[in-house]
Amino acid sequence: MKDAYDVIVVGAGPAGSVAARFAAEGGASVLLIEKRQEIGDPIRCAEGVGTYELDRYLDYEDRWVAAPIKGATIYVPNGTPIKMRANDENQIYGYILERKIFDRALAERAAKAGADVYTKTMATGLIMKDGRVAGVKVKRFGVEKEISANIVIGADGVESKVGRWAGINTTLKPSDIETGVQYLMTGIDIDPDNVEFFMGNQFAPGGYVWIFPKGPGRANVGIGLLGSKIKDGGRPIDYLNKFVEERFPNGKIIEMDYGGVPVSGGIDKIYGPGIMLVGDAGQLSDPITGGGIKHGLWSGEMAGTIAADAVKAGDFTEKFLKKYQKNWESKCGKIMSRDLILKNYYIDMTDEEANNLVESLKDVDFTGVLDVGHLVKILSKVDKKLLLKLGVNQLGL
Numbered sequence: 001m002k003d004a005y006d007v008i009v010v011g012a013g014p015a016g017s018v019a020a021r022f023a024a025e026g027g028a029s030v031l032l033i034e035k036r037q038e039i040g041d042p043i044r045c046a047e048g049v050g051t052y053e054l055d056r057y058l059d060y061e062d063r064w065v066a067a068p069i070k071g072a073t074i075y076v077p078n079g080t081p082i083k084m085r086a087n088d089e090n091q092i093y094g095y096i097l098e099r100k101i102f103d104r105a106l107a108e109r110a111a112k113a114g115a116d117v118y119t120k121t122m123a124t125g126l127i128m129k130d131g132r133v134a135g136v137k138v139k140r141f142g143v144e145k146e147i148s149a150n151i152v153i154g155a156d157g158v159e160s161k162v163g164r165w166a167g168i169n170t171t172l173k174p175s176d177i178e179t180g181v182q183y184l185m186t187g188i189d190i191d192p193d194n195v196e197f198f199m200g201n202q203f204a205p206g207g208y209v210w211i212f213p214k215g216p217g218r219a220n221v222g223i224g225l226l227g228s229k230i231k232d233g234g235r236p237i238d239y240l241n242k243f244v245e246e247r248f249p250n251g252k253i254i255e256m257d258y259g260g261v262p263v264s265g266g267i268d269k270i271y272g273p274g275i276m277l278v279g280d281a282g283q284l285s286d287p288i289t290g291g292g293i294k295h296g297l298w299s300g301e302m303a304g305t306i307a308a309d310a311v312k313a314g315d316f317t318e319k320f321l322k323k324y325q326k327n328w329e330s331k332c333g334k335i336m337s338r339d340l341i342l343k344n345y346y347i348d349m350t351d352e353e354a355n356n357l358v359e360s361l362k363d364v365d366f367t368g369v370l371d372v373g374h375l376v377k378i379l380s381k382v383d384k385k386l387l388l389k390l391g392v393n394q395l396g397l
C-alpha cells in the first residue's frame with residue numbers, strides 16, 4: 001500500500017466497491033480495504049434485488065444470478081395471500097443473487113477502474129487534522145500503518161465505526177434495527193421464480209419470514225425481527241426453526257448467516273469534513289423491507305462521484321461534501337420517508353387488523369403490481385388511517 005491516496009473506502013460490500021469505482025473513474029487515486037479475507041463472504045442479506053438499472057454497475061452475467069424472479073406472494077397472519085405477478089409472464093423484475101460472486105465482481109470493476117484493493121486489512125481508527133478526516137489507520141497481517149487521504153468513505157456496515165470515529169452518531173435503537181437469521185436450504189418444495197413473505201406475530205413479530213428461491217429445490221429461508229418487538233427471551237432463530245420445521249420438515253440446511261439490518265430511515269447527516277457514509281453505514285437501507293443492495297449501489301455511486309469532484313476542485317470541506325446528502329435526498333428522500341411511516345404503521349398493526357385489511361382487498365387484481373409504491377397506493381384506498389398517515393406527498397399523488 002502507498003502512504004497516501006485521494007480517497008480511501010473502508011468496506012468492500014456493494015456500496016463500498018461502487019464508491020471506489022466511481023471515484024477512480026473520476027480520476028482520483030483510490031484505496032479500497034476490506035477487513036475479511038474474502039469479499040462477499042459471509043453473506044449478510046437475503047440476496048434479493050430488483051433489476052433497478054443493474055446494468056449501470058455490472059454487465060449481466062449468469063454467474064452472479066441464482067434465480068430470476070417473476071412474482072411475489074405476501075401471506076398475512078391467517079394465511080390469505082396477496083399474489084403479485086408481472087403483466088407479461090416473461091418479464092423479470094428481480095434477481096436472487098449469488099452475493100459471494102456479485103460482490104467480488106463489483107470489486108473487480110473497482111480494480112479495473114484503477115482502485116487498489118486490499119483484503120485482510122482492518123481500519124483501526126481515523127487520522128484527524130485541523131478538524132477534518134485526513135486518513136485511516138490500518139492493520140494488516142499484524143502490521144500497523146497510517147495512510148493519509150483527502151476523503152474517507154465509510155462503507156463498513158451497521159453501526160459504522162468509521163462514522164463514530166468521525167463524530168457521526170451511528171448507534172441504533174432497538175426499534176431501528178432488524179435482527180436477521182437465514183438458512184440456505186436444499187431438498188425443499190418451492191416455486192422457483194416467486195418470492196414469498198410471511199407476516200404475523202406467530203411468524204415474526206415486527207418483521208417477516210422470507211423464502212427466496214435459488215434454483216430448483218433450493219432457497220434462502222430467513223427471518224428478520226425488530227429488536228423492540230423481541231420479548232421474553234425470544235430469539236430470531238427460534239422463530240425461524242419453528243417455521244422451517246412446519247414448512248420444510250425434510251429440508252436440509254447447508255449454510256447459516258446472521259446479522260443486523262438498519263431500518264431507521266437513515267442518519268440525519270451522512271457526511272462531514274473529509275467523510276461520507278454509504279449503504280448500511282449511513283443506515284440507508286429501506287425501512288420497510290430492510291433491502292440495502294439497491295440503496296447501497298446508488299449511494300456508492302453518488303459518494304464516489306462527489307469524491308472525484310472534490311479531488312478535482314481541491315475542496316474537501318463539509319460544505320462541498322454536503323452535495324452528497326442533497327443528491328441522496330433528491331433521489332431517495334421521499335421514498336425513505338414513506339417507507340419509514342409504513343414500517344412504524346405496520347409494527348403497530350394487530351394480526352386481526354392485517355387480516356381485515358387483506359379481506360377488503362379480496363377482489364383486487366394485483367397483476368402488474370411490482371413494487372412497494374404501487375402496493376401502498378392500493379392499500380391506502382381501503383385503509384383511510386394509512387392514507388392519513390402518508391398524505392399525498394408520500395404517495396406521489
